[in-house]
Amino acid sequence: MSSAPQYQKLQQKLKSQILSGMYTDGDLLPSENELSRTHSLNRVTVRHALSVLEQEGYITKRQGKGSVVQLKRNSLGLLSFKGFTEVVGSAQHTVKTQILYGPQSLNWPAPFFYELNGSESEAGCIYLERLRFADEDAVMLEHTYIPDLDLPAFSSRKLINDSLFATLALQYGVEIMNMEQDVRAVLADPSVAEKLMMEPGSPLIHLYRKYGTNRGNFYIYSSIYCNTQKYAMGSFIS
Protein backbone atom coordinates (compact mmCIF):
# COMPACT_ATOMS: atom_id res chain seq x y z
CA MET A 1 0.00 0.00 0.00
CA SER A 2 3.00 2.29 0.13
CA SER A 3 2.59 2.47 -3.63
CA ALA A 4 -0.22 4.98 -3.35
CA PRO A 5 0.91 8.43 -4.48
CA GLN A 6 1.87 10.92 -1.81
CA TYR A 7 -0.90 13.38 -2.62
CA GLN A 8 -3.48 10.64 -2.17
CA LYS A 9 -2.08 9.55 1.17
CA LEU A 10 -2.20 13.10 2.42
CA GLN A 11 -5.70 13.65 1.05
CA GLN A 12 -7.04 10.55 2.77
CA LYS A 13 -5.29 11.35 5.99
CA LEU A 14 -6.87 14.80 6.07
CA LYS A 15 -10.23 13.34 5.05
CA SER A 16 -10.06 10.87 7.94
CA GLN A 17 -9.22 13.64 10.34
CA ILE A 18 -12.21 15.61 9.11
CA LEU A 19 -14.57 12.62 9.24
CA SER A 20 -13.41 11.63 12.71
CA GLY A 21 -14.17 15.07 14.05
CA MET A 22 -10.60 16.27 14.59
CA TYR A 23 -11.51 19.20 12.38
CA THR A 24 -15.09 20.40 12.24
CA ASP A 25 -17.08 22.82 10.20
CA GLY A 26 -15.37 26.17 9.82
CA ASP A 27 -11.98 25.04 11.12
CA LEU A 28 -8.83 25.94 9.24
CA LEU A 29 -6.58 23.14 8.06
CA PRO A 30 -2.84 23.67 8.49
CA SER A 31 -1.51 25.95 5.78
CA GLU A 32 -0.02 24.59 2.59
CA ASN A 33 3.45 25.59 3.68
CA GLU A 34 3.01 23.91 7.02
CA LEU A 35 1.67 20.68 5.53
CA SER A 36 4.57 20.87 3.11
CA ARG A 37 7.05 21.06 5.99
CA THR A 38 5.44 18.51 8.30
CA HIS A 39 5.00 15.90 5.59
CA SER A 40 8.22 16.63 3.72
CA LEU A 41 6.34 17.21 0.49
CA ASN A 42 6.57 19.87 -2.12
CA ARG A 43 3.89 22.50 -1.98
CA VAL A 44 2.59 21.47 -5.41
CA THR A 45 1.94 17.98 -4.04
CA VAL A 46 0.16 19.39 -1.02
CA ARG A 47 -1.96 21.55 -3.30
CA HIS A 48 -2.86 18.49 -5.32
CA ALA A 49 -4.12 16.74 -2.19
CA LEU A 50 -6.11 19.79 -1.13
CA SER A 51 -7.61 20.24 -4.58
CA VAL A 52 -9.02 16.71 -4.41
CA LEU A 53 -10.52 17.45 -1.01
CA GLU A 54 -11.97 20.65 -2.42
CA GLN A 55 -13.48 18.79 -5.35
CA GLU A 56 -15.05 16.33 -2.95
CA GLY A 57 -16.59 19.20 -1.06
CA TYR A 58 -14.78 18.74 2.24
CA ILE A 59 -13.01 22.09 2.19
CA THR A 60 -13.13 25.43 0.47
CA LYS A 61 -10.08 27.59 -0.02
CA ARG A 62 -9.86 31.28 0.52
CA GLN A 63 -6.94 33.30 -0.67
CA GLY A 64 -5.10 34.99 2.15
CA LYS A 65 -7.05 32.95 4.66
CA GLY A 66 -6.58 29.23 4.32
CA SER A 67 -8.38 25.96 3.72
CA VAL A 68 -11.70 25.95 5.53
CA VAL A 69 -13.41 22.71 6.48
CA GLN A 70 -16.93 22.60 5.13
CA LEU A 71 -19.23 19.77 6.12
CA LYS A 72 -22.57 21.27 5.24
CA ARG A 73 -24.31 22.19 2.06
CA ASN A 74 -27.12 24.50 1.10
CA SER A 75 -30.51 22.85 1.76
CA LEU A 76 -30.53 19.07 1.47
CA GLY A 77 -27.68 18.43 -0.96
CA LEU A 78 -28.61 14.86 -1.61
CA LEU A 79 -27.46 14.68 -5.15
CA SER A 80 -23.82 14.97 -4.27
CA PHE A 81 -22.15 11.79 -3.18
CA LYS A 82 -21.40 12.63 0.39
CA GLY A 83 -23.39 10.74 2.97
CA PHE A 84 -26.59 12.03 4.47
CA THR A 85 -25.13 12.91 7.85
CA GLU A 86 -22.26 14.91 6.41
CA VAL A 87 -24.38 16.83 3.93
CA VAL A 88 -27.48 17.61 5.89
CA GLY A 89 -26.04 17.84 9.36
CA SER A 90 -25.57 21.52 10.09
CA ALA A 91 -26.83 24.30 12.27
CA GLN A 92 -29.84 24.74 10.01
CA HIS A 93 -31.17 21.22 10.19
CA THR A 94 -31.22 18.72 12.98
CA VAL A 95 -30.69 15.25 11.67
CA LYS A 96 -31.73 11.87 12.91
CA THR A 97 -31.29 8.41 11.48
CA GLN A 98 -33.47 5.49 12.45
CA ILE A 99 -32.39 2.01 11.49
CA LEU A 100 -35.46 0.04 10.45
CA TYR A 101 -33.62 -3.17 9.62
CA GLY A 102 -30.15 -4.64 9.82
CA PRO A 103 -27.31 -4.45 9.19
CA GLN A 104 -27.78 -8.12 8.41
CA SER A 105 -26.25 -10.60 6.00
CA LEU A 106 -28.60 -12.14 3.48
CA ASN A 107 -28.86 -13.12 -0.16
CA TRP A 108 -29.03 -10.53 -2.89
CA PRO A 109 -32.55 -9.74 -3.99
CA ALA A 110 -33.24 -11.04 -7.49
CA PRO A 111 -33.49 -9.34 -9.81
CA PHE A 112 -31.13 -6.65 -8.54
CA PHE A 113 -31.33 -3.13 -9.92
CA TYR A 114 -27.70 -3.08 -11.02
CA GLU A 115 -25.77 -5.91 -12.59
CA LEU A 116 -23.53 -7.68 -10.08
CA ASN A 117 -20.15 -9.18 -10.90
CA GLY A 118 -19.10 -12.68 -9.91
CA SER A 119 -17.37 -11.98 -6.61
CA GLU A 120 -20.22 -9.76 -5.47
CA SER A 121 -22.79 -12.45 -6.21
CA GLU A 122 -20.81 -15.14 -4.40
CA ALA A 123 -20.31 -13.06 -1.30
CA GLY A 124 -23.52 -12.42 0.50
CA CYS A 125 -24.95 -8.97 0.86
CA ILE A 126 -25.20 -6.83 3.95
CA TYR A 127 -28.58 -5.16 3.99
CA LEU A 128 -29.50 -2.02 5.81
CA GLU A 129 -32.74 -0.07 5.82
CA ARG A 130 -32.66 3.41 7.26
CA LEU A 131 -35.13 6.21 7.66
CA ARG A 132 -33.75 9.72 7.68
CA PHE A 133 -35.21 12.74 9.41
CA ALA A 134 -34.54 16.43 8.96
CA ASP A 135 -36.01 18.61 11.68
CA GLU A 136 -38.18 15.72 12.87
CA ASP A 137 -39.69 15.15 9.42
CA ALA A 138 -39.08 11.83 7.68
CA VAL A 139 -37.53 12.80 4.37
CA MET A 140 -35.67 9.79 3.11
CA LEU A 141 -36.02 6.01 3.09
CA GLU A 142 -32.82 4.29 2.08
CA HIS A 143 -32.20 0.62 1.30
CA THR A 144 -28.48 -0.09 1.20
CA TYR A 145 -26.79 -3.21 -0.16
CA ILE A 146 -23.11 -3.84 0.56
CA PRO A 147 -21.20 -6.88 -0.75
CA ASP A 148 -19.97 -8.92 2.21
CA LEU A 149 -16.35 -8.84 1.06
CA ASP A 150 -13.61 -8.37 3.61
CA LEU A 151 -15.71 -6.41 6.08
CA PRO A 152 -15.22 -8.44 9.28
CA ALA A 153 -17.83 -7.93 11.97
CA PHE A 154 -19.54 -5.17 10.05
CA SER A 155 -23.00 -6.24 11.11
CA SER A 156 -22.17 -5.77 14.77
CA ARG A 157 -20.52 -2.38 14.45
CA LYS A 158 -21.98 0.85 15.56
CA LEU A 159 -21.82 3.51 12.89
CA ILE A 160 -19.38 6.33 13.58
CA ASN A 161 -21.23 9.63 13.77
CA ASP A 162 -24.24 7.71 12.40
CA SER A 163 -22.45 7.81 9.07
CA LEU A 164 -21.98 4.72 6.93
CA PHE A 165 -19.27 6.38 4.88
CA ALA A 166 -17.29 7.53 7.89
CA THR A 167 -17.45 4.01 9.33
CA LEU A 168 -16.27 2.38 6.12
CA ALA A 169 -13.44 4.90 5.80
CA LEU A 170 -12.16 4.73 9.35
CA GLN A 171 -12.74 1.05 10.17
CA TYR A 172 -12.08 -0.60 6.84
CA GLY A 173 -10.16 1.95 4.78
CA VAL A 174 -12.91 2.03 2.16
CA GLU A 175 -13.11 5.43 0.51
CA ILE A 176 -16.00 6.47 -1.69
CA MET A 177 -14.54 7.70 -4.96
CA ASN A 178 -17.53 8.36 -7.21
CA MET A 179 -21.22 7.84 -7.59
CA GLU A 180 -23.60 7.05 -10.39
CA GLN A 181 -27.33 7.40 -10.05
CA ASP A 182 -30.60 7.20 -11.88
CA VAL A 183 -33.30 9.59 -10.82
CA ARG A 184 -37.01 9.14 -11.34
CA ALA A 185 -40.25 10.61 -10.10
CA VAL A 186 -42.68 8.01 -8.78
CA LEU A 187 -45.89 7.80 -6.79
CA ALA A 188 -45.61 6.52 -3.23
CA ASP A 189 -46.88 3.00 -2.80
CA PRO A 190 -48.61 2.22 0.49
CA SER A 191 -45.66 0.58 2.28
CA VAL A 192 -43.19 3.35 1.41
CA ALA A 193 -45.78 6.02 2.13
CA GLU A 194 -46.41 4.60 5.58
CA LYS A 195 -42.72 4.67 6.51
CA LEU A 196 -42.33 8.21 5.24
CA MET A 197 -45.56 9.23 6.94
CA MET A 198 -47.21 10.58 3.85
CA GLU A 199 -50.27 9.89 1.72
CA PRO A 200 -50.06 6.98 -0.73
CA GLY A 201 -49.97 8.35 -4.27
CA SER A 202 -47.90 11.41 -3.32
CA PRO A 203 -44.96 12.22 -5.60
CA LEU A 204 -41.53 10.94 -4.53
CA ILE A 205 -38.03 11.09 -5.93
CA HIS A 206 -36.60 7.64 -6.41
CA LEU A 207 -32.85 7.09 -6.79
CA TYR A 208 -30.82 4.07 -7.73
CA ARG A 209 -27.23 4.63 -6.68
CA LYS A 210 -23.99 2.81 -7.27
CA TYR A 211 -21.00 4.06 -5.32
CA GLY A 212 -17.46 3.30 -6.51
CA THR A 213 -14.69 2.93 -3.94
CA ASN A 214 -10.93 2.82 -3.73
CA ARG A 215 -11.18 -0.99 -3.78
CA GLY A 216 -11.34 -1.75 -7.47
CA ASN A 217 -14.37 -4.02 -7.72
CA PHE A 218 -16.14 -3.07 -4.54
CA TYR A 219 -19.35 -1.11 -5.00
CA ILE A 220 -22.14 -0.08 -2.67
CA TYR A 221 -25.73 0.06 -3.87
CA SER A 222 -28.70 2.03 -2.64
CA SER A 223 -32.33 2.46 -3.50
CA ILE A 224 -33.63 5.69 -2.04
CA TYR A 225 -37.03 7.33 -1.74
CA CYS A 226 -37.16 11.04 -0.94
CA ASN A 227 -40.11 13.07 0.21
CA THR A 228 -39.58 16.53 -1.28
CA GLN A 229 -42.85 18.09 -0.18
CA LYS A 230 -41.23 20.11 2.56
CA TYR A 231 -37.52 20.01 1.69
CA ALA A 232 -36.12 20.14 -1.81
CA MET A 233 -33.03 18.17 -2.67
CA GLY A 234 -30.41 20.76 -3.44
CA SER A 235 -27.07 20.42 -5.11
CA PHE A 236 -24.24 22.62 -6.22
CA ILE A 237 -21.97 21.53 -9.01
CA SER A 238 -18.89 23.29 -10.20
Add this chain to the structure above:
Amino acid sequence: MSSAPQYQKLQQKLKSQILSGMYTDGDLLPSENELSRTHSLNRVTVRHALSVLEQEGYITKRQGKGSVVQLKRNSLGLLSFKGFTEVVGSAQHTVKTQILYGPQSLNWPAPFFYELNGSESEAGCIYLERLRFADEDAVMLEHTYIPDLDLPAFSSRKLINDSLFATLALQYGVEIMNMEQDVRAVLADPSVAEKLMMEPGSPLIHLYRKYGTNRGNFYIYSSIYCNTQKYAMGSFIS
Protein backbone atom coordinates in the same frame (compact mmCIF):
# COMPACT_ATOMS: atom_id res chain seq x y z
CA MET B 1 -8.69 40.65 -20.29
CA SER B 2 -5.03 39.73 -20.51
CA SER B 3 -5.18 39.48 -16.73
CA ALA B 4 -6.87 36.09 -16.88
CA PRO B 5 -4.44 33.34 -15.91
CA GLN B 6 -2.81 31.35 -18.67
CA TYR B 7 -4.39 28.05 -17.69
CA GLN B 8 -7.83 29.61 -17.90
CA LYS B 9 -7.21 31.09 -21.32
CA LEU B 10 -6.07 27.73 -22.62
CA GLN B 11 -8.99 25.93 -21.00
CA GLN B 12 -11.54 28.26 -22.55
CA LYS B 13 -9.86 28.12 -25.92
CA LEU B 14 -10.04 24.33 -25.92
CA LYS B 15 -13.60 24.42 -24.64
CA SER B 16 -14.60 26.73 -27.48
CA GLN B 17 -12.96 24.43 -30.00
CA ILE B 18 -14.87 21.49 -28.57
CA LEU B 19 -18.19 23.35 -28.48
CA SER B 20 -17.77 24.67 -32.01
CA GLY B 21 -17.28 21.17 -33.33
CA MET B 22 -13.58 21.40 -34.15
CA TYR B 23 -13.14 18.37 -31.91
CA THR B 24 -15.99 15.92 -31.52
CA ASP B 25 -16.75 12.97 -29.36
CA GLY B 26 -13.87 10.52 -29.14
CA ASP B 27 -11.27 12.81 -30.70
CA LEU B 28 -7.89 13.21 -29.07
CA LEU B 29 -6.79 16.67 -28.04
CA PRO B 30 -3.16 17.60 -28.77
CA SER B 31 -0.86 16.03 -26.20
CA GLU B 32 0.24 17.90 -23.12
CA ASN B 33 3.75 18.27 -24.49
CA GLU B 34 2.44 19.61 -27.76
CA LEU B 35 0.11 22.11 -26.11
CA SER B 36 3.05 23.07 -23.95
CA ARG B 37 5.18 23.79 -27.02
CA THR B 38 2.55 25.51 -29.16
CA HIS B 39 1.38 27.80 -26.37
CA SER B 40 4.77 28.37 -24.77
CA LEU B 41 3.50 27.18 -21.41
CA ASN B 42 4.92 24.84 -18.87
CA ARG B 43 3.41 21.39 -18.84
CA VAL B 44 2.10 21.91 -15.31
CA THR B 45 0.09 24.87 -16.55
CA VAL B 46 -1.25 22.86 -19.48
CA ARG B 47 -2.22 20.08 -17.07
CA HIS B 48 -4.06 22.62 -14.93
CA ALA B 49 -6.12 23.71 -17.94
CA LEU B 50 -6.88 20.12 -18.88
CA SER B 51 -7.84 19.18 -15.34
CA VAL B 52 -10.48 21.92 -15.35
CA LEU B 53 -11.84 20.61 -18.63
CA GLU B 54 -11.87 17.14 -17.15
CA GLN B 55 -13.74 18.33 -14.08
CA GLU B 56 -16.29 19.97 -16.32
CA GLY B 57 -16.78 16.70 -18.13
CA TYR B 58 -15.54 17.75 -21.55
CA ILE B 59 -12.64 15.32 -21.68
CA THR B 60 -11.37 12.21 -19.99
CA LYS B 61 -7.70 11.39 -19.77
CA ARG B 62 -6.14 8.02 -20.39
CA GLN B 63 -2.59 7.28 -19.45
CA GLY B 64 -0.49 6.36 -22.42
CA LYS B 65 -3.26 7.48 -24.76
CA GLY B 66 -4.19 11.09 -24.40
CA SER B 67 -7.04 13.46 -23.62
CA VAL B 68 -10.26 12.17 -25.15
CA VAL B 69 -13.13 14.51 -25.93
CA GLN B 70 -16.32 13.30 -24.30
CA LEU B 71 -19.57 15.03 -25.10
CA LYS B 72 -22.02 12.39 -23.98
CA ARG B 73 -23.03 10.87 -20.71
CA ASN B 74 -24.64 7.64 -19.64
CA SER B 75 -28.42 7.76 -20.05
CA LEU B 76 -29.90 11.23 -19.68
CA GLY B 77 -27.34 12.94 -17.50
CA LEU B 78 -29.46 15.92 -16.75
CA LEU B 79 -28.21 16.58 -13.29
CA SER B 80 -24.81 17.72 -14.44
CA PHE B 81 -24.57 21.29 -15.62
CA LYS B 82 -23.86 20.74 -19.25
CA GLY B 83 -26.61 21.66 -21.64
CA PHE B 84 -29.17 19.21 -22.88
CA THR B 85 -27.77 18.91 -26.39
CA GLU B 86 -24.26 18.19 -25.22
CA VAL B 87 -25.28 15.64 -22.62
CA VAL B 88 -27.99 13.69 -24.32
CA GLY B 89 -26.85 13.99 -27.90
CA SER B 90 -25.10 10.74 -28.73
CA ALA B 91 -25.41 7.64 -30.84
CA GLN B 92 -27.79 6.14 -28.32
CA HIS B 93 -30.38 8.86 -28.37
CA THR B 94 -31.59 11.11 -31.09
CA VAL B 95 -32.33 14.54 -29.78
CA LYS B 96 -34.69 17.23 -30.88
CA THR B 97 -35.47 20.62 -29.43
CA GLN B 98 -38.68 22.47 -30.16
CA ILE B 99 -38.95 26.12 -29.23
CA LEU B 100 -42.43 26.77 -27.90
CA TYR B 101 -41.92 30.45 -27.17
CA GLY B 102 -39.28 33.13 -27.62
CA PRO B 103 -36.55 34.06 -27.25
CA GLN B 104 -38.32 37.27 -26.35
CA SER B 105 -37.68 40.19 -24.03
CA LEU B 106 -40.22 40.75 -21.30
CA ASN B 107 -40.52 41.60 -17.64
CA TRP B 108 -39.47 39.20 -14.96
CA PRO B 109 -42.31 37.13 -13.58
CA ALA B 110 -43.15 38.14 -10.02
CA PRO B 111 -42.52 36.50 -7.72
CA PHE B 112 -39.45 34.90 -9.24
CA PHE B 113 -38.16 31.58 -7.91
CA TYR B 114 -34.72 32.95 -7.10
CA GLU B 115 -33.90 36.31 -5.64
CA LEU B 116 -32.72 38.78 -8.29
CA ASN B 117 -30.13 41.47 -7.71
CA GLY B 118 -30.59 45.09 -8.73
CA SER B 119 -29.01 45.06 -12.16
CA GLU B 120 -30.88 41.92 -13.12
CA SER B 121 -34.21 43.41 -12.11
CA GLU B 122 -33.57 46.63 -14.03
CA ALA B 123 -32.57 44.87 -17.20
CA GLY B 124 -35.42 43.00 -18.74
CA CYS B 125 -35.41 39.27 -19.05
CA ILE B 126 -35.10 37.15 -22.14
CA TYR B 127 -37.57 34.31 -21.93
CA LEU B 128 -37.37 31.01 -23.74
CA GLU B 129 -39.59 27.97 -23.52
CA ARG B 130 -38.31 24.77 -25.02
CA LEU B 131 -39.56 21.23 -25.26
CA ARG B 132 -36.93 18.52 -25.47
CA PHE B 133 -37.28 15.15 -27.13
CA ALA B 134 -35.19 12.00 -26.78
CA ASP B 135 -35.93 9.39 -29.42
CA GLU B 136 -39.13 11.19 -30.37
CA ASP B 137 -40.44 11.20 -26.80
CA ALA B 138 -41.04 14.51 -25.06
CA VAL B 139 -38.96 14.27 -21.91
CA MET B 140 -38.30 17.80 -20.75
CA LEU B 141 -40.06 21.14 -20.63
CA GLU B 142 -37.69 23.99 -19.87
CA HIS B 143 -38.47 27.61 -19.08
CA THR B 144 -35.31 29.71 -19.27
CA TYR B 145 -34.84 33.25 -17.99
CA ILE B 146 -31.76 35.25 -18.99
CA PRO B 147 -31.06 38.80 -17.79
CA ASP B 148 -30.95 41.12 -20.80
CA LEU B 149 -27.50 42.46 -19.94
CA ASP B 150 -25.01 43.06 -22.72
CA LEU B 151 -26.41 40.40 -25.04
CA PRO B 152 -27.01 42.41 -28.25
CA ALA B 153 -29.42 40.88 -30.73
CA PHE B 154 -29.77 37.72 -28.72
CA SER B 155 -33.46 37.34 -29.47
CA SER B 156 -32.81 37.15 -33.19
CA ARG B 157 -29.97 34.67 -33.07
CA LYS B 158 -30.15 31.10 -34.12
CA LEU B 159 -28.75 28.75 -31.51
CA ILE B 160 -25.48 27.07 -32.46
CA ASN B 161 -25.92 23.31 -32.53
CA ASP B 162 -29.31 23.94 -30.90
CA SER B 163 -27.36 24.61 -27.73
CA LEU B 164 -27.93 27.69 -25.61
CA PHE B 165 -24.64 27.23 -23.80
CA ALA B 166 -22.61 26.88 -26.99
CA THR B 167 -24.24 30.06 -28.34
CA LEU B 168 -23.52 32.06 -25.21
CA ALA B 169 -19.93 30.85 -25.16
CA LEU B 170 -19.11 31.45 -28.80
CA GLN B 171 -21.12 34.60 -29.50
CA TYR B 172 -20.88 36.41 -26.20
CA GLY B 173 -17.98 34.83 -24.35
CA VAL B 174 -20.25 33.74 -21.52
CA GLU B 175 -18.98 30.55 -19.92
CA ILE B 176 -21.06 28.51 -17.50
CA MET B 177 -18.99 27.99 -14.39
CA ASN B 178 -21.28 26.26 -11.94
CA MET B 179 -24.86 25.32 -11.23
CA GLU B 180 -27.11 25.17 -8.24
CA GLN B 181 -30.44 23.40 -8.29
CA ASP B 182 -33.37 22.35 -6.19
CA VAL B 183 -35.04 19.09 -7.07
CA ARG B 184 -38.58 18.09 -6.24
CA ALA B 185 -41.09 15.47 -7.23
CA VAL B 186 -44.45 16.92 -8.29
CA LEU B 187 -47.65 15.86 -9.98
CA ALA B 188 -48.17 17.08 -13.53
CA ASP B 189 -50.72 19.86 -13.81
CA PRO B 190 -52.90 19.85 -16.93
CA SER B 191 -50.97 22.46 -18.94
CA VAL B 192 -47.57 20.88 -18.32
CA ALA B 193 -48.97 17.40 -18.88
CA GLU B 194 -50.36 18.42 -22.23
CA LYS B 195 -47.04 19.77 -23.46
CA LEU B 196 -45.20 16.66 -22.28
CA MET B 197 -47.94 14.45 -23.74
CA MET B 198 -48.68 12.62 -20.51
CA GLU B 199 -51.57 12.12 -18.15
CA PRO B 200 -52.28 14.90 -15.65
CA GLY B 201 -51.38 13.73 -12.17
CA SER B 202 -48.39 11.68 -13.34
CA PRO B 203 -45.18 12.11 -11.34
CA LEU B 204 -42.61 14.57 -12.66
CA ILE B 205 -39.23 15.81 -11.58
CA HIS B 206 -39.16 19.55 -11.15
CA LEU B 207 -35.92 21.51 -11.06
CA TYR B 208 -35.12 25.09 -10.25
CA ARG B 209 -31.69 25.94 -11.59
CA LYS B 210 -29.36 28.87 -11.24
CA TYR B 211 -26.29 28.85 -13.45
CA GLY B 212 -23.23 30.92 -12.53
CA THR B 213 -21.04 32.33 -15.30
CA ASN B 214 -17.64 33.88 -15.83
CA ARG B 215 -19.33 37.29 -15.68
CA GLY B 216 -19.48 37.98 -11.99
CA ASN B 217 -23.11 38.90 -11.45
CA PHE B 218 -24.62 37.30 -14.50
CA TYR B 219 -26.79 34.27 -13.81
CA ILE B 220 -29.14 32.19 -15.92
CA TYR B 221 -32.29 30.71 -14.44
CA SER B 222 -34.36 27.72 -15.46
CA SER B 223 -37.47 25.95 -14.31
CA ILE B 224 -37.56 22.43 -15.72
CA TYR B 225 -40.09 19.61 -15.76
CA CYS B 226 -38.86 16.12 -16.60
CA ASN B 227 -40.88 13.10 -17.55
CA THR B 228 -38.95 10.13 -16.18
CA GLN B 229 -41.45 7.42 -17.01
CA LYS B 230 -39.40 6.12 -19.92
CA TYR B 231 -35.96 7.66 -19.36
CA ALA B 232 -34.35 8.14 -15.98
CA MET B 233 -32.16 11.13 -15.35
CA GLY B 234 -28.70 9.74 -14.83
CA SER B 235 -25.63 11.40 -13.46
CA PHE B 236 -22.11 10.48 -12.60
CA ILE B 237 -20.23 12.41 -9.99
CA SER B 238 -16.59 11.99 -9.06
Add this chain to the structure above:
DNA sequence: GAGTGGTCTAGACCACCTG
Protein backbone atom coordinates in the same frame (compact mmCIF):
# COMPACT_ATOMS: atom_id res chain seq x y z
C1' DG C 1 11.02 2.24 -28.24
C1' DA C 2 8.69 6.42 -28.60
C1' DG C 3 5.02 8.99 -26.94
C1' DT C 4 1.47 9.70 -23.56
C1' DG C 5 -0.35 11.04 -19.08
C1' DG C 6 0.84 10.60 -13.63
C1' DT C 7 3.69 12.10 -10.00
C1' DC C 8 7.07 15.03 -7.77
C1' DT C 9 10.73 18.56 -6.67
C1' DA C 10 12.84 23.41 -5.89
C1' DG C 11 12.21 27.70 -6.43
C1' DA C 12 9.79 32.10 -7.83
C1' DC C 13 6.46 36.05 -8.03
C1' DC C 14 1.78 37.63 -7.28
C1' DA C 15 -2.86 38.91 -5.00
C1' DC C 16 -5.27 38.74 -0.94
C1' DC C 17 -6.20 39.00 4.10
C1' DT C 18 -5.16 40.12 8.82
C1' DG C 19 -2.87 42.06 12.73
Add this chain to the structure above:
DNA sequence: AGGTGGTCTAGACCACTCG
Protein backbone atom coordinates in the same frame (compact mmCIF):
# COMPACT_ATOMS: atom_id res chain seq x y z
C1' DA D 1 4.72 43.22 7.28
C1' DG D 2 4.08 38.55 7.25
C1' DG D 3 1.44 34.68 6.11
C1' DT D 4 -1.94 32.65 3.01
C1' DG D 5 -3.45 30.69 -1.29
C1' DG D 6 -2.95 31.45 -6.83
C1' DT D 7 -0.03 31.05 -10.67
C1' DC D 8 4.01 29.58 -13.19
C1' DT D 9 8.61 27.65 -14.64
C1' DA D 10 12.33 23.97 -15.66
C1' DG D 11 13.39 19.83 -15.08
C1' DA D 12 12.96 14.82 -13.62
C1' DC D 13 11.38 9.92 -13.27
C1' DC D 14 7.58 6.63 -13.62
C1' DA D 15 3.54 3.74 -15.63
C1' DC D 16 0.93 2.94 -19.37
C1' DT D 17 -0.29 2.21 -24.48
C1' DC D 18 0.66 1.26 -29.05
C1' DG D 19 2.94 0.06 -33.23
